[in-house]
Amino acid sequence: MALKNMFHQKAFGGQDVKISLEISFMEAVQGCTKTVTFQTAVPCETCDGTGVPPGTRPETCRACRGSGMIFMQRGPFRLQSTCSQCGGSGKTVKEFCKSCKGDRVVKGSKTVRLDVIPGIEDNETLRIFRSGGADPEGNQPGDLYVTIKVREDPVFRREGPDIHVDAVISFTQAILGGTIQVPTLTGDVVLKVRQGTQHGQKVVLKGKGIKSRGSSLYGNQYVNFRVTIPMNLTHRQRMLIEEFAKEGQQGEQERTAAGASG
């Protein structure tokens, strides 16, 4: 029996493995350490990666007498071909390891710990050298590629290093001003709502975004005001709003009149 590639010097290396890993929004922002388990080639434990049962010694191939080559005379030509008995290795064994059938590696599960860098973005791929499939030749495992999938957050949206959040305020808060609590990556902050804040108006919280990679700078957080209009009013609320509307019209007329006379 030929011992597959065992005595060949050329190293093909182990297989690269590609997997994906889902992490939360905050894990992506702050970085995290994760353990991933995946299926790939691992060294055969039964034969300790030798491909033959323990204690088995390879013998010199009888067909080629260890040269790995077979010579044949065909008329005037002397043909040379690789020995089919030993696959050109010049050595044979009586039997292979039953677990790996001589492959020296078997399919199994492998667990790798990986550090996810802070600020990683959705669909970025990390490459972890030599953490992929085991090398049958023994010394050149493949690489592990992990594509990061960042789960959406119900509160925070991200654009590069910047964070966007919506802040819902009532129409009275928008008109009169006040304070509201706004979530940031480092906890809630109290934000002043200016008198006369418009729907869709933005406030910038400088440096409250995500740290740019390879830089000490942080992005900004943008607070996007959304003004809610009540759908149902009590009788009294309706009266007050009607009063307000009348007052508004009068005020408008007075201002117009003043403008015309002035």
Ligand SMILES: [Zn+2]
């Ligand atoms: Zn084995």
Ligand SMILES: [Zn+2]
């Ligand atoms: Zn041979």
